[in-house]
Amino acid sequence: MRGLPEHVASHLGMLTTEERRFLYEFARDTFRGEGLIIDAGIFMGASTAALATGLRDRSPPYVGRPIQSFDLATCDQSTAETMAYHFPQEEWQQGKSFAHVLTRALSPYEDLVEFAVGDIRETLVNLNEPVELAFLDCSKLPSVNAHLTRVIFPRLIPGHSVVVQQDFFHEWLPWIHVTMGYLAPYFRFIGSAGPSAFFRCEKAIPEHVAAIDTWNDPPRPGLQMFDAGVPSGxxxxxxxxxxxxxxxxxxxxxxxxxxxxxxxxxxxxxxxxxxxxxxxxxxxxxxxxxxxxxxxxx
Structure with a gap:
């Protein structure tokens, strides 16, 4: 088994080695070329590097741009501190865009990636193609979580597509668990790495089901859905x-x-x-x- 390429392991970002390895191996070994890879919330592109390198390491290398990457690319206080540490030649403060630095970091993969900067509720509006992998690391607000669920989940391929909820093992984002509990009949938990939980879509998700705002308008008791969304083991x-x-x-x-x-x-x-x-x-x-x-x- 080939190891994780060094440039993927060392790419600036907050993902663990195990998370990077999962994305790399999915793109290399599991992606079928039937749909898109949604790469949502990438910071400096560690997930993008893992996915694109996996596509290149296929035999033969994949040709095309199936990866759709998204980031707001605007500093909050924590991000500004991180950017100041790694890029001290610039001044960084809350509200400053780091899109120019991110674009430069993604340039080695531009033949495989389409990248959009901005609020994902505006940059990812409709999908007309199937989605094979959805890496979700931007569900920091209930409205963003609901938007991603509504737009992406009906496009998942039953028995194949995987959703990576990167903020699942996190103390502040319970709407993710509520959503996955509501949709438990459609998914199977297949593992975890770091804060990420991996779910395989088992059957098609109707658009009207994915459109439910489970946080603000829960179709059944919210805590019941939360508990259903937390895997055993x-x-x-x-x-x-x-x-x-x-x-x-x-x-x-x-x-x-x-x-x-x-x-x-x-x-x-x-x-x-x-x-x-x-x-x-x-x-x-x-x-x-x-x-x-x-x-x-x-």
Missing amino acids: LSETEAYLADLARVSAVRWFEGVDASVQYANRLTKPSGETPWTLPEASFVADVMKGRGLDWAHAS
């Missing part, structure tokens, strides 16, 4: 992060007191973990204060 760390996300879901659907009570029952895993985990007490304090104000954002 998770590691201790993964289960803890899913529980932290459930705290936010409890606040949204049942209120502050219920969410704080739920958080107070959680215990952070002891010993070494793959990454630094927040304390449940910190999440409880957030629920008492700011809560899910960001969940109302457009």
Whole structure:
């Protein structure tokens, strides 16, 4: 088995080696050329590099531009700090575009990639082709998550297409779990890497089903859908992060007191973990204060 190419492993980005390997191997070994690869939320293009290199390493190399990559390419405070560290020759602050740096980073793959800068709710409006892989790392708002679900999921190929929910094992984005719980009859959980969860589409998703806003207009009890969206057999760390996300879901659907009570029952895993985990007490304090104000954002 060929290893992960060094330039893919070292490409600037926040993806783990295991996530990069999954994307690379999907493009190299599983992609059939029947549809698109949606690469949504790429920061500096680590996912793009993995996917494009996988296509090139096929035998024969793939010819065409099936990868559609998307990023807002605008700094928030954390991104500005990261860019200042890696690109000190420029001044970086919140609100500054890094599209010029990203475009340069993607230039080795331009024969395989179509890249769009901007709000993905405006740059990815309609899809007329099937989607073989959807790498989703931009579902930071419920409205973005709902948009991606509505546009992409009806185009998935049953028995073949994979959705990578890159923010699944994360304490603040419970609408992802609610969506996957609502759509549980259409997917099978096939594994994880880092914060990513991988789901294979098992049957066609009707457009009217994908169009449901499961967060703001849940068709059945929200926590029931959340729980249905969390796979069994998770590691201790993964289960803890899913529980932290459930705290936010409890606040949204049942209120502050219920969410704080739920958080107070959680215990952070002891010993070494793959990454630094927040304390449940910190999440409880957030629920008492700011809560899910960001969940109302457009």
